[in-house]
Amino acid sequence: MKTRKAMTVLKGAAAIWLLGATGALAQTTLEFSQWWEPELPKGSLRAIMDDFEKKNPDIKVTLISGPYATTRDQIAIGAASGTMSDVVGLDGAWVNSLSAQNAIADMNPLMDGSGFDESQVADIIEIDGKAVMFPVASFVYPLFVNLDFAKEAGVSELPSTRAEFLEAAKKMTNADENKYGWALPLSLQSPSSVLNDMMSWVWASGKSMLADGKPALEQPPVVDMLTFIKQLDDAGVISPGIASKTEQEKVEEFVNGRIGMMVDTLAHVNLIRERNPxxxxxxxxxxxxxxYDGKRGLTYASWGIGIAESSEHKEEAWKLVQYMMSEDVNARLVSLANAFPGNVNAKPDFVNSDPVFAKAFEIFQEGYLANEFTGLPEAVDLMREFDVETQKMLEGQQTPEETAAAAQAKWMEKF
Amino acid sequence: MTARGPKANYKLGRQIAPYLYLSPSLIVVGLLMLLPMAMVIAYSFQESAVLRPDTSFAGFRHYRAIFGDEVFWASLWHTLYFTVASVVMHMAIGLAFALMLNSDRISPMLRSVLRVLYILPWLFTQVIIAVIWRLMLDPNGVVNSILVDLGIIGSKVAWFSSVETALHAVTFANIWAGYPLFMVSLLAGLQGIPKDLYEAADIDGATGPQKLVFITIPQLMPIIVSISLLDFIWTMQVFPLIWLTTGGGPIYATEVLSTYTYKLAFSQYNLAQAAASAVTILLISIGLTLFYIRHQKAR
Known part of the structure; x- marks a missing residue:
């Protein structure tokens, strides 16, 4: 009897071992590092991953989450040491460096192998013919206006041209009461203001900071933008502390009613409402x-997604990428994030329920998405170089033309 | 072939034993300190270090590049200013507060309260200190408000945003954050000075300042030198406070060696040049450390 029992146990153990060895019980664990989880409602990204795991019982997803800057540094180090997570959240500003390091995989073969319908995605970021990133969610940067502030200052029509903006900003400014028309956060700690608050003026008028893929900073679009920024500064309509101001401080100033207008991401709408209902x-x-009456370029930043070249589970990673880009899941994610979708068929629910988002969606549909820093080499450093030169201009050390020339010279070293 | 006798084995065992006892620490130090240091030194001599597998020997190219960069020299100068000013002021404020807390002229109750208040900056992390001072020195912050009300300044100053004031402002924040180390160490030293020295000085008719100069300071000198050297080494490497208040700007006004190295590594992804810059900081730190060790030995 004892022998029979022992044999049954042994047979069971052998069967489990066999299943494990043949892969029937094998489970792949994917690491997915991103900065999105802290920015989404608590537990919502994990819930999306749980649903993915239910649909793919052989794959487990471990989320590695941190703030944006930490994730960027982790990915940079991971790319250098070959220890990047299987699936990574990407910013368009990083992909050139990562691609040059051969750290992110070309997703073309994976798309071809799975019969993926490319027409459903809003954009595919390619470097040297390699599909390295899909924008999962896009955050557009329109101009936010404090309506009560504008009314108080006697601004009856919201500005549509640069001249109108300058006039409105002048009316809103009252330095004695710490009220200003606009904020320009040029802290070197995170120089993304060059993209959001400066180049957005260039792209809005349908112009470009590049020519044939190379910097064209000495051309009129950028020089005119710098001249305009200088004009705003000379008029005293920008809130003080420009060189050390961060994006968060800009938003705080808007929330507290200290500035009348700011260029900012739509992702901050809920935050602004929470802070000041x-x-x-x-x-x-x-x-x-x-x-100018053509289509307006609308600055955007995106949550991109890509696969590490060093991943040993590219097929499984691709399943997760496909899942995130699928119509329903993408709509669910962007609804949570208040972003515009990476899948053209996805319809976020906030567009119908919220007038501010509905207006932004109109702006989004009437214009086109613009972010020329995506895919540029050392994009963050290009912004930092431009930031330093702009600070010199605002300190009175150089003219807008000299600023553009100095930035052009520094940028050309990277190309 | 001769067999090793038990006596020889015992002798060998006795010789090896100290190293065996030390081996856990030696392994940890080797793996966590010496190996990374050696790797960074090696990177500083490589072309495209870390980023590409096919690196080649670059000689002193990266060192020449950073020594030829005017921003590096500006960073070195800012580091020296920031460090020397911080250490001197830490010492002066620390000594003043320690003397106050050691004085019998202040009631024990008040001394206890002051002791807690004065030590507060030490309890904050650098991130919190950066946030506090960003708020205090904001153009609309409390410091400007007070200075304008008192008529000391005519209009609000953007302390961290102006090329003229930014380096002084971060140095000031660091002075505020770091004096308690001196205060606590000097207070311990003051309490150890024999009372009879002061009694003898009183009999000789010495004044208060004379007692400070001829008794207190000479008695505290070993502590002052030791803590100053340590503070010099630590302050030279301060990064979060500067990064979170000014990011090294405006322009390059507060760029110090640590922010310069960080930008090379994580903004330009030029890890080889960043390694060369880091090795330069290491050499300066080693110089100071050797000086410190010599001083400790001399004591």
Whole structure:
């Protein structure tokens, strides 16, 4: 009897071992590092991963989450040491360096192998013919206006051109009461303001900071933008502390009613409402140069997704990428994040329920998405170089033309 | 072939034993300190270090590049200013507060309260200190408000945003954050000075300042030198406070060696040049450490 029992146990153990050895019980664990989880409602990204795991019982997903800057540094180190997570959240500003290091995989073969319908995705970021990133969610940067502030200052029509913006900002500014028209956060700690608050003026008027893929900073679009920024500074309409101001401080100033207008991501709408429920604000398209009536470029930043070249589970990683880009899941994610979708068929629910988002969606549909830093080499450093030169201009050390020339020279070293 | 006798084995065992006892620490130090240091030194001589597998020997190219960069020299100068000013002021404020807390002229109750208040900056992390001072020195912050009300400044100053004031402002924040180390160490030293020295000085008719100069300071000198050297080494490497208040700006006004190295590594991804910069900091730190060790031995 004892022998029979022992044999049964042994047979069971052998069967389990056999299943494990043949892969029937094998489970792949994917690491997915990103900065999105802390920015989404608590537990929501994990819930999406749980649903993915239910649909793919042989795959487990471990989320590695941290703030944006920490994730960027982790990915940079991971790329250097070959220890990047299987699936990574990406910013368009990073992909050139990562691709040059051969750290992110080309997703073309994976798309071909799985019969993926490319027409459903809004964009595919390619470097040297390699598909390295899909934008999962896009955050557009319109102009936010404090309506009560504007009314008090006698601004009846919200600005649509640069001249109107300057006039409105002048009316809103009252330095004695710590009230200013606009904020420009040029802290070198995170120089993304160059993209959001400066180049957005160039792209809004349908212009470019590049020519044939190379910097064209000495051309009129960028020089005019710098001249305009200088004009705003000379008029005293920018809130003080420009060189050390961060994006968070800009938003705080808007929330507290200290600035009347700011260029900011739509992702901050809920944050602004939470911090000041009484704030009466609206979003409008970025003002353009006089006489421009073409389509307006709308600055955006995106949560991108890609696969590590060093991943040993590219097939499984691709399943997760496909899942995140699928219509329903993408709509669910962007609804949570208040972003615009990476899947063209996905319809986020906030567009119908919230007037500010509905307006932003109109702006989004009437214009086109613009972010020329995506895919540029050492994009963050390009922004930092431009930031330093702009600070010199605002300190009175150089003219807008000299600023553009100095930045052009520094940028050309990277190309 | 001769067999080793039990006596020889015992002798060998006795010789090896100290190293065996030390081996856990030696292994940990080797793996966690010496190996990374050696790797960083090696990277500083490589082309495209870390980023590419096919690296080649670059000689002193990266060192020449950073020594030829005017921003590096500006960073070195800012580091020296930041460090020397911080250490001197830490010492002066620390000594003043320690003397106050050691004085019999202040009631024990008040001394206890002051002791807690004065030590507070030491309890904050550098991140919190950066946030506090960003708020205090904001153009609309409390410091500007007080200075304008008192008529000391005519208009609000953007302390961290102006090229003229930014380096002084971060140095000030660091002075505020670091004096308690001196205060606590000097207070311990003051309590150890024999009372009879002061009694003898009283009999000789010495004044208060004379007692300070001829008794207190000479008695505290070993502590002052030791803590100053340690503070010099630590302050030279301060990163979060500067990064979170000014990011090294405006322009390069507060760029110090640590922010310069960070930008090379994580903004430009030029890890080889960043390694060369880090090795330069290491050499300066080693110089100071050797000085410190010599001083400790001399004591």
């Amino acid at each position: 009484d704030l009466n604000f609206d979003v409008v398209p970025m003002p353009v140069t006089e006489g």
